[in-house]
Amino acid sequence: MMELDLFREYGPALLRGLGVTIFCWIVGTACAMALGFLLALVQRGVSARPVQWILRAYVEFIRGTPFLVQLFVLYYGAPMLGLRLDAMPAGLLGLTIYGSPYFAEIFRAGLNAVPLGQIEAARAMGFAPATILRRIMIPVMLVSALPALVNFSIILTKETVILSMITVPEIMFETQTMMAETFAFAESTLVLALFFWVFVETISRIGRRLERRATHYLLDRS
């Protein structure tokens, strides 16, 4: 039943797909984190009502709708508004938007956990707001937020397969191409499932180790 020749023949394409998967995951997660951090800062720093409303609506909308539908809106719908994106940029933008409210929530909770006394002390010593953020708030916030950040980043690895639905040539897409040409549906899907199982387990292990190290480092510094 298992035809290993298939994997020899389609190996290069699958490896390329794996590369695209990892690339999308890393870039998408980094951008989502950046946007999420920005959202958390705005939510904390700008108290104007309309801004808060818009922020809330954005968060509710993104968290209340499926990632797949968001991708369809971006890839098939946005051209009507003049935003014509290729599959890959649309996918990366999709990941960024999809992940941002979750990361924003993690950062918000982390920033709220920074003891107010530390911020006041820094202010009393004449630190500039940007310095307080960079030298006090971010390192202290990271210690408490790291586990959640690592956790959500791992969740995002699994979301990258959904990018195949808008034809981003990641590993799922390449596997489906292979399946369509070879009719080896069950074998390919099984191998893909096992691959993801190992991949996600490995990433979680590495993630948790990094998280412990980073926490030690941050605690030593602060």
Added chain:
Amino acid sequence: MFSFQTIIDNLPVLAASARYTLLISGAGCLLGLIFGALICVAAVSRAPAARAFAGLYVSFFRGVPLLIQLLLAFYLLPLVGVNVPALAAAIFTVGLCAAAYISEILRGALNAIPRGQAEAAIAVGLSPRHIWTRILLPQALKISMPALVNELILLVKASSLVTVVGIVEITRMSQAIASATYRPLEIYLTAAFLYLAINLVIAALGRNLERRLAW
């Protein structure tokens, strides 16, 4: 440019397809609760084999993307001689996947139940089955209600993935309408707002339920 008429014309059909979204996520959640409770019992059991099975189960279903799990069920089940309709396979797969998350939720809730309760139940001579069904699981369910409501919302969103096995729920229907009307922006946005509406209603019902369940 933005055609509200398209939305108005197609909303009834799109809303009707929501019943499959609700069926898959609702039945999936129910199955997930049943399997999840069993996995949870296995995870905290004293038998190493049961614990190992629960660990493997949770790691597999949380490690493999649901999209791949669905395709796996769709392609693999017929090969091993199980011929079920796509809808049944989809509900079953969603249920199995939800069970992995729900078992972890329940396990967390179990930790919040004072140990003395299980010990007291043993002391008064309740059988293990009754300790679980009368003492531990009902309380675990109550404690984990907010997390379970959240899980249901996640499942409503995840049900969009069953399009890959050809079930015409909201997402699949919106694909069909979008390609027939050439109005993808309007149709996909409508689909998005339908999901949002469903989830807001579930969240509100959940808050209501939590208030009623409050100790």
